[in-house]
Amino acid sequence: APSIINRAFSKEQFWDGRAASLEEQAKGPLTNPVEMGMPSHDAVVKKISAIKGYREWFKRVFGNDVNIDDLAKAIATFERTVVSGGSRMDRFTFGDKSALTEAEKRGFELFEGKARCVQCHNGFNFTDEQYHNIGVGWDTGKVDLGRYTVTKRREHIGAFKTPSLREITTTDPYMHNGSIETLEEVIEFYNRGGVGNPFLDIEMKRPSASLEEMLDALDKIEGLVKLESNEGATLNLTRRDKADLLAFLKALDGKGWKKIEEPESFPK
């Protein structure tokens, strides 16, 4: 599942963006068979209602009995408190040039340049909140359709929402399906250009694509421009590049969200 960190700053939720709010998103995992697996929302309400403490809180906060909409509101409201900021990168951005080490600064240059990370991971939250196909799963014979399931648009086949990179060291495993365990492997994945497929995002290649190639690709498909394979999409990062990039990614970890701790007790 996508991390909830800084999701307060985004409208579309889930990897495929099928929920328009955190309230809508919060209802999903309750009955998802691979998450909480409850048979229905009614069953969830019944279970929570059986706990006196929760009944009382719902009365005090919402003025009524436990119900699924208020329950989702409560979860979404909590989620909005899970924020990340105050990272060394933030301090660097706001003018403290000593906040990053030399290796981290080189990593930041790679992030914005040769490694092209910033093509999608841009803005204060290191995400464009858009959907991109980077080829995860196309070498396995089984593919998640991703954003296509919502839009039914051909160019969204296998495209998933760009995640924020904040607190990236603590949100493993990576990729929409959790198929990559470490950040080192993620960097290798991008270094070899992702996995080629007919919907591979042009963002994986743009800097080296000629104008002719771009126009040719535009001719083929309306909407986003996609590449048939990952040929030419490799990044040619050196060993030091990879180490610098990793160092930079670690400088995106902040402190705010870490204050969130499990309550000592729950309503009974």
Next chain:
Amino acid sequence: APSIINRAFSKEQFWDGRAASLEEQAKGPLTNPVEMGMPSHDAVVKKISAIKGYREWFKRVFGNDVNIDDLAKAIATFERTVVSGGSRMDRFTFGDKSALTEAEKRGFELFEGKARCVQCHNGFNFTDEQYHNIGVGWDTGKVDLGRYTVTKRREHIGAFKTPSLREITTTDPYMHNGSIETLEEVIEFYNRGGVGNPFLDIEMKRPSASLEEMLDALDKIEGLVKLESNEGATLNLTRRDKADLLAFLKALDGKGWKKIEEPESFPK
């Protein structure tokens, strides 16, 4: 897994046709983790070699010790004996007009006409041995790439080999992923036009597509012509149509292959 019935009459094996012979195919299931799950072909050879009776048979038949190629030859040779023929439909085809009941004859007409089955299930073995996308899985968010994994051709995304319909009553569950339990449900699946997706085969619609639609579709993609959705692909079969079609399908069961019985004993 696809049925082995009458596979002697086909070159490309597996649902995606990735094996060029039954010998090549026979090596697959041994180490497939969801089939026999052996760690390697060496481990298979070692296991079979440990049985004296097999060692003797390999010496007598192949003139050498157990090895993976001869083992595959033996399995493939057995598979070629699993044939189906002599069905009532065969007798009908060869002139015995009383071999089918009236309902079955109506079913045959539907098969070749309104229900369009014959668009892909044609020839003596009721298969064109080609690859088609009928949309299985496109309503679940997860898709098997099928023939695409072999050819890397866009128009083969989600396309699987047309299976023979001989002995169809005994080869359930149906579809490449076994997602449909009964023939009744298979007929319903086709009746609603499969599941729409950008690669849905034009064979799902051809009879009702206008020349203009066909040319338009041809403009869009080189190679096979595909449809964006399953709109207009529904068959409008009546309740009697469905019953007749089912009756016909059952008349494809033969007798030849049923003589194959498990041996009373195996080499020891």
